[in-house]
Amino acid sequence: MSFLFWFAVAVVIGSSSCDTECFKSVFNDCQLNAVDDCDHLRAAYECTSQKADKCSMGFSKQARNVSQFLEELCAPASPIRSKFLKQKQCYIEALDFEQCFYLIYNVTDYIETSEDFIKMNKEGCKNLNVYSKCVKKNVKKNCGDVSTFNYLFDPLTRLGQGLCQEVILPADEKSVASDDLGLLSIFSIIVLSFYNV
Secondary structure (H helix, E strand, O other): OHHHHHHHHHHHHHHHHHHHHHHOOHHHHOOHHHOOOHHHHHHHHHHHHHHHHHOOOOOHHHHHHHHHHHHHHOOOOOHHHHHHHHHHHHHHHHHHOHHHHHHHOOOOOOOOOHHHHHHHHHHHHHOHHHHHHHHHHHHHHHOOOHHHHHHHHHHHHHHHHHHHHHHHOOOOOOOOOOOOHHHOOHHHHHHHHHHOO
């Protein structure tokens, strides 16, 4: 009986590791660093969504949701796009607000190595909910319209939580591989998405 239990645990751990290894190709395949406008952003998230499905990642649904919201948000004649663009600068300022940023990253040391960066990203994951509350409060205070902001922010935050749980927090801090999933920055994913809509 105990042999079967440990065999099942090994299968689950092994399958989780394989899923993560499979998802690493997202760096090259989806060109996440080449995003500079809404169409590229939408394409990058569509690619990420497909990669998450293919690799059986637990955040596949969240990735699909972001991709679907961007489909509408990037459509030139979309009413939600029009509302979003009117407030875009205010939203970006709320996301970049220094007091909120320092809630997600307690940056006290200079980031010199990939290990430092992965540790910083893990800290960001642990503080994502606190950051989210701070940003929403700031949007409500300075921009007024929280519902349009939440249209993109909430799905991005849910995707961020999934990425944190499944790939960033378990990442090996000692890894020097350029495709280490611990190098994914939740803050960058959320903020840069708003910049590029």
